[in-house]
Amino acid sequence: MAVQPEGTPCWADAMFSDFQGAKNFYGDVLGWTFGEATSEYGNYKQAYADGKAVAAVVPPMPGQEGQSAWCLYLASPDAAATARNIRDNGGEVLMEPMQVGDFGTMALARDPSGAVFGVWQAGTHEGFEATAVPGAYCWAEVFTREPEKSDAFFPAVFPYRAKRIEDEAIDFIVFELDGGPVLGRMKMTEDFPPEVPSYVNVYFTVENCDAAVERATKNGAVLRFGPMDSPFGRFAALTDPQGADFSVIDVTTTQGRMPDMSEVS
Template sequence: MAVQPEGTPCWADAMFSDVEGAKSFYGDVLGWTFGEASSEYGNYTQAYVDGKAVAAVVPPMPGQEGQSQWCLYFASPDAAATARKIRDNGGEVLMEPMQVGEFGTMCLAREPSGAVFGVWQAGTHEGFEATGVPGAYCWAEVFTREPEKADAFFTAVFGYRAKQIQDDAVDFRIFNLGGDSVLGRMRMTDDFPPEVPPYINVYFTVADCDDAVAKATKHGGVLRFGPMDSPFGRFAALSDPQGANFSVIDITATQGEMPQTEDVS
């Protein structure tokens, strides 16, 4: 796999106080198997689908206990340079670029409207070894109450071109990199309780959305939205038993016409 263009979503991980519980939940819902915990790197444990790395789970470091959440990482050829761009455009660097052995260099940041994300400069670990197949990452959306701040930030830092969905009922934007759509942005409505902070919602592909929802709720997950048909696939939004939000989507079950978009770059 070649090094991906800067701004490409390339990896996802999450901290869980109950790692074994998370492994059991996602193993059943998404079919993940897990590698050995890497004690040298805080018991970081990779998840696999058909032998290909698709995500990771890790226990919180001392003092970092709290709400579990998925963190999406964006590829960068130079994490230090990306960190400077993050600061220059009103973002906050939460963790300075840090080399992780031979695997690569990571950085954690918060964009101006409040969503946390990661930056990954690949070494031997280039990121997702599979995407768009059952159990693997497929898509992500920034959920924010201040879309103007998020829009300006992401286009400035990663050079995205933006298209706005032409729909009066929803404020949704798609960010493109080259010819590829790589990230969505959704304005959070009053349907979201005020205590829910802005976040990046990660979508994992499943073979059957309704089956994945049934497994998730059986194992203590909470259905937040859906299942719903769309031109992109049948999807549902969930929270896992430890509170981390994510979505599942069957990209083969598409219905309806693709929405009209307007170039707003």
């Protein structure tokens, strides 16, 4: 797979205190298999769907134990320049650009509304080897209580065009690259407990949404929303046993017409 255009979601990983528990959970729910851990890089272990690298899990470093969360990485041709743009536009760089061997350069950041995301400048590791197939990443949305901050920030840092979904029931923006959707932005409603901060919700593809939810809840996950039909697929939102939020979606089971969208000036 070629290096992705700037701003494209290109990788996802998460840190788990119960490393083996995470492997067992996602192995059962998403069908992942795992490569060998590399102690040189903190026992970082890649997950595979049908032999293709689709994500990674890693145990916490000493002192970093806490609630787990999935981190979405956005592609950058120059992580240092992207870090400067993040600061210049009101974001916070949580981890300065750091070279990871010959794999690439990573950084961690927070948008002005509080959503954490990663930046990845590819080296030999270019990112997802597969997307939108069972077990692989499919989509992501920035869930935020302050949408105006995220709406100004992301198109200033990345070459996005923003379009608003014309639906009075939700406040939703789609960020596009080269005319194609790459990232969503959803305003958090009162349905979200006040202690839940802004975050990036990652969707993984499954063959059958209801079956995946059943496997997840049997393995200790909490169902937050759904399963629900949509024009994009049948999906559900979950929290895994270690507190990491994620969603599953069956993109082959769709219902309803695609929503109208308008350009955001």
